[in-house]
Amino acid sequence: MPSLNPHLLHTEETYLFAKIAEKRKRCLLDVINLGVGDVSKPPIASCIDALRNSVEEMTERSTLPGYPPNQGYRFLREKIALHEYANRFSPEEIFIGAGAKNGAADLLDLFAKGSRIGIPNPSYPVYLGASRIAGMQVLFLPCLEENNFAPTLPNEPCSLIYLCSPNNPTGHSLSKKMLESWVAYAHNHGSLLFYDAAYEGFITSGNPRSIYAIPGAEKVAIEARSFSKKGGFTNLRCSYMVIPKECRLQGVALGQLWERRCQFKFGGVPYPVQRAAESLYSSRGKKELMLQIQEYQAQAVYLRKGLLERGFSIVGGSDAPYVWCKIPPNLSSWEFFDLLLEKTGVLCIPGVGFGSHGEGFVRFSAFPEIPLLEKALTNIEREMFCAI
């Protein structure tokens, strides 16, 4: 008898961002997209040059790259080890991937079906969706406003805990003290932490950018980072994970286990994409990148200020290019989303899409540039006050 995966069959039907794309299609106004956090600025010039050069290398037999190495090219892993971690980790402990999304989902292959997985609520929908598909037991970690949206430590042991800092959607990053408590939890319960730091480049609060700021974290934590937002790679797809040599579960080195998984299930990331990622670490690339991130941060400040001035209650943190907003208590976040889209053409993300504790909030992306943000604010001011 053929047997379909019952967990996939019964996963919530629609991926949040797909549902929003559908609603967007049906909108009759010009849509101002403050929904999905997609970059609005081209990759920096260093990146473009690296792409151009590597395409030319593909034209010559002598420099033609074949199958990419599964773990990623050493030239990129060396740069990451040096520039991101001051060589505290070796290139052997860095694993290049095709996006933090894939990494977060695929890591579940390391765990037995039915393992207990801790997932912040609200958080990036991939953690929950992929855990459901894999038939895992999900334990939600409520992120409450009164606790600055930091996930609550569970009493039960978990096999794996997803931590996202700065958190998507709330924009809050975890303090050193909080991270210490998570590392202690993982040591006490023999858990693995998957530390999703896709937005670390946007931290302004002084909170740690890496879980490895905490002593002992290298034994219990995998850190994932992405070039998507920081480097404008949402299209090119490149990310990396640090799996320290000391990171072991049940006596098994997780780096080796991940490598074994990827040998059978992953084909690597194209050479031009990895050369483009490498270029972010050149001295020119670093300068260009800093300027670009500053522009995005300035946009987030502009949007936050504009929404505050228009009476919105901004409750999230400012360590991500997102603004997390409280909505009027008489509307659900989907109702607010629909009303906002219908009246103003502004697309946001309803908080409940990130988990039940996101109800009562919406997320605005600050990736679109100032003229568009300004237009969004103008439309909101004109249309929304009487509506809510």
Added chain:
Amino acid sequence: MPSLNPHLLHTEETYLFAKIAEKRKRCLLDVINLGVGDVSKPPIASCIDALRNSVEEMTERSTLPGYPPNQGYRFLREKIALHEYANRFSPEEIFIGAGAKNGAADLLDLFAKGSRIGIPNPSYPVYLGASRIAGMQVLFLPCLEENNFAPTLPNEPCSLIYLCSPNNPTGHSLSKKMLESWVAYAHNHGSLLFYDAAYEGFITSGNPRSIYAIPGAEKVAIEARSFSKKGGFTNLRCSYMVIPKECRLQGVALGQLWERRCQFKFGGVPYPVQRAAESLYSSRGKKELMLQIQEYQAQAVYLRKGLLERGFSIVGGSDAPYVWCKIPPNLSSWEFFDLLLEKTGVLCIPGVGFGSHGEGFVRFSAFPEIPLLEKALTNIEREMFCAI
């Protein structure tokens, strides 16, 4: 308690191609790599132009591509539907992926753990490795020389059957009659066929290039193809699967189920890569591609002839850029592999690496160009006759 995936823990430790790469590193001679089938010719000129153009599009805000659509860009899916399937399938039934490897492995997400999976023996190691990791029950389908290496139909029902035609490693493609019996089997047992046609571009025998040549296949078969070998995309990573609308299991449309899986677990394929793939279908691209495939085919003919003249017994088919060779009965295929490498520097793949029924054979890749093939043949002639 954390629980690691016992199936991953107990999967055979080393991926065949990784083990071979290790042996290659230890070889003291100049290695002539007739092992892993990696392309030796740059992507065709149309492809390079498409890459160049799309990199320039990435420099402009107005043409900057953001997150790639999960299913792939419509421009590419339309071209595939038209040029590969004469619009028998719609673009909605085509799913772009990052390589046939990933597709073959990830498809298992659709099946419940413990489902019975039919796997040809010998065949591409990913089917077995990924099935083991997913905790599936594996049923081997022996491919025997006396049966022209066609996989044997099982008596038991299977949830999923991997068919690879032209077969990697044997180079044999399945005849229309054989494909009919597989489609009938799938109908009778409610099975799904995963038809891996990564090498269809190399078929010269007149056997079908597509499983959909068989009436009724659209209800029971997914077809996977790749640009890796045909278009020189081993590095760029691009493939596609056809999941016909009528293809259902247990009443569930598999295209929708696959889409749901990918929404949570896949980030799409970069725009420049999909534009490069699209260029293969332009009239210029088609001409360039035909020439390139003819060159590879001529190399395979050259290698086959050269090995025959040197007393080797070529037993495989000629529908793939590989040569499947019988080895002397006094040596195992790993022993032959080691001896060949040590004496001549020629790297092949031991047949047993593709499954127990591959024992007694080795696979040579005909991707390297004629001067290298000639050198390999010369070395073999000089060193091997006294050795075996």
